[in-house]
Amino acid sequence: MALPSPDELRDATCVACPGQSLPLGAFDVAARPGPAIPYSPEHGHRVAAGTGAPTCVHPYRVGVPPAPYASAGAPLPAADTPAPPVRPADLELPADPTLLEAWLIAVLRAAPPALLARTLHRAEAAALQRFDPADVTAALRRALHG
Template sequence: MPMSAEELRDATCIACPAQVLRLGEFDVIDRPGAGSRYDPELGYRVETATDTAVCVHPYRVGLPVGTYCSTGMPVPAATQDPLAPTREALELPQDVVDLEAWIIAVLRAAGPGRITQALGAAEALAAERFGERDVVTAMRRVLTVELARQH
């Protein structure tokens, strides 16, 4: 069963087009980078070359990488198993906007039996690059949304 609009908003970043658009109304790429930027007027990321709305965390939105909006690629049927984060998703981000997604990637890669250790390690590593307030904010959202999803 596909996620409801509310579940999709909870599962995705604040800079994700899934916050305001339906599945299929944006493309999905493998990670943030120079090919996408946040557009504050729209409230989500877009591909820099085409201005197409784009999600940069496939494992969060629950869709594989695809050109759903720009080429009309069909949205696949929902599965019960969440997508696994890529190796690149497990690299500590440069931008604080991607911190929450990184923590979620770390937790999903660790698996249910190692969540406590993964949370502690993620918090310590994030604190080396980001301010305490940013780390706490990201951790709170992850704890209230992602951990609830896992149970």
């Protein structure tokens, strides 16, 4: 697994992620969002209440497994370490339409190549149940533009 470059990290992460401004290793990575890792307007990203460490809550976006990289000095994975598996439960449809593009990208990256078309169809159908069709179309265009 190659670790993402700073530009790739910024492109893959959401606006509430410390990966927007900090390099890998300078923030912790948690398995998922929760009340113990709220967004801090003061810091401009999520901060773990227990440690005060900047924390990303989407390991599939940053490409490293959950670990206390900043707060406990956990080493980043070696280049030959397989990427962390993405579980469907990690890919919950966001409540905010501005996060829809990132969700679509994550869903498609997690899909086996043979199931890509089916995954795209299901992701679009799920998004249309929650969001305005214009928002879904715009997010799909951005996510699929390559």
